[in-house]
Amino acid sequence: MASNEEILAGLAEIVNEETGLAPEAVELEKSFTDDLDIDSISMMTIVVNAEEKFDVKIPDEEVKNLKTVGDAVNFIAGAQA
Amino acid sequence: MARKVVITGLGATTPIGGDVPTLWKNALKGVSGVHTLTDEWVEKYDIPVHFAAKVSNLASETLSRVEAKRMDPSTQFAVVAAREAWKDSGLEEVDHDRLAVAFATGIGGVWTLLDAWDTLREKGPRRVLPMTVPMLMPNGPAAAVSLDLGARAGAHTPVSACASGTEAMHIALELIRSGKADVVVAGGAEAAIHPLPMAAFAAMQALSKRNDSPETASRPYDLDRDGFVMGEGAGALVLEAEEHALARGARIYGELAGTSVTADAYHITAPDPEGLGATRALKAALFDARAQAEDVVHVNAHATSTPVGDRPESIALRAALGDHVDNVCVSATKSQMGHLLGASGAVESVLTVLAVYHRLAPVTINLEHQDPSIELDVVTGTPRELPEGQVLALNNSFGFGGHNAVVAIRSTGPKVEMV
Secondary structure (H helix, E strand, O other): OHHHHHHHHHHHHHHHHHHHHOHOOOOOOOOOOOOOOOOOOHHHHHHHHHHHHHHHHOOOOHOOOOOOOHHHHHHHHHHHH | OOOOOOEEEEEEEEEEEHHHHHHHHHHOOOOOOOOOOOOOHHOOOOOOOOOOEOOOOOOOHHHOOHHHOOHHHHHHHHHHHHHHHHHOOOOOOOOOHHHHEEEOOOOOOOOHHHHHHHHHHOOOOHHOOHHHHHOOOOOOHHHHHHHHHHHOOEEEOEEEEOOHHHHHHHHHHHHHHHOOOEEEEEEEEEOOOOOOHHHHHHHOEEEEEOOOHHHHHHOOEOOOOOOEEEEEEEEEEEEEEEEHHHHHOOOOOOOEEEEEEEOOOOOOOOOOOOOHHHHHHHHHHHHHHHOOOOHHHEOOOOOOOOOOOOOHHHHHHHHHHHHHHHEEEOOOOOOOOOHHHHHHHHHHHHHHHHHHHHEEEEEEEEOOOOOOOOOOEOOEEEEEEEOOOOOOOEEEEEOOOOOEEEEEEEEOOOOOOOO
16 A cells, blocks of 8 residues: 555656656646646646556456546555455 | 759768768768677577667757657657758748658567557556657657648658658659749658567578677678678758758758659569569659769668678669679768668768768678679778869669659759868
């Protein structure tokens, strides 16, 4: 079980790997599309990598609800429980 | 009178140079880019051919990690070469609606396709990368170059096996002559040194099996030639309407004077033994260039080093040029860098343009005992000086499927000394 801080750090690593964005730029209130400029294909790659890293399932229909980094952290934390 | 088309930019990433200056220097010197493969897959799959000609410089030296991970290696090579050609052209302000791309590949994103197949079988569909389709599609290199340069007058992908890169020049010429574009970035890219294509080309007995001496394996016209050597890389040329280039005071390497494409309709892989399709292509390219056989001083031959391929091309050259062929010096640059398949015509066009610009024909290596049935004056040892006046050179490319493509490059000024 990862803490919310660990999930955020792990997500930041995945986002950096996919997009080259500095990990510090990946903050809870940031929107994936509007702030981080992540397109739908990159988002799917990030989701699949997060599934593997945190050993959770993120259903495709759930992805559209993950608007901010915080949404993703909360979903992953909940899915781990 | 059709618009004249000139060449104003060159780019390449090849087994004997990661950029055009290095490629040209090594093509004149006569070095081999063919080496024993150290990849674990050679032994793992018991691939019968243990060598190939990989690019001398990795694409990661030019592209960022994030750029590279969204591109198949073939597309990475295309973007590296196109960026060099664009920079070399000096073009900055350009009407992007009048800028087109014609970028070829013979095989396309074979690494991406087969990596994704491995992922599907080992990890399931969820792990197949969402970028798989845009990375494997054969128009990937053309699309990436279009995106990179903002080329909006169309992005074309000729696919005609090993004639693809030369056919891209043909399409580019037509785009500019017809007025559909003013500037075209033309080229070809290939990245197929993967166990499957290696096994498949070996299965059809097309590859040299000279495992004990890779550097001497690519030996066009030699009696002991036993097949081609797989190469990889990309070449790119910026082609421009003459008035567009003159208006901006561009450095002009030469004129893309004429091109042609024909089909053998003879056999799916074997060339017509009499070289009839190639002869028609050579004659058509000269006609298109408003040139005579006597104008030709140099040919960059297709010459892959296969037992069956090299001779028909020599027959075709004699048929198309007549006895004047005895005055033409021929370079077989695949002897140095192997066969870059869909990229070969583009890289060899770059070399042909430089040969005309500097009046110097690059060397053919590994020619120890010339096949007596091939009556050509082949450049070996040291580069050959071409005549000072106006000259015309040809680049031939032929592909499985019976595709023949020829480009004719004409000098636009006096010899330019190398710096």
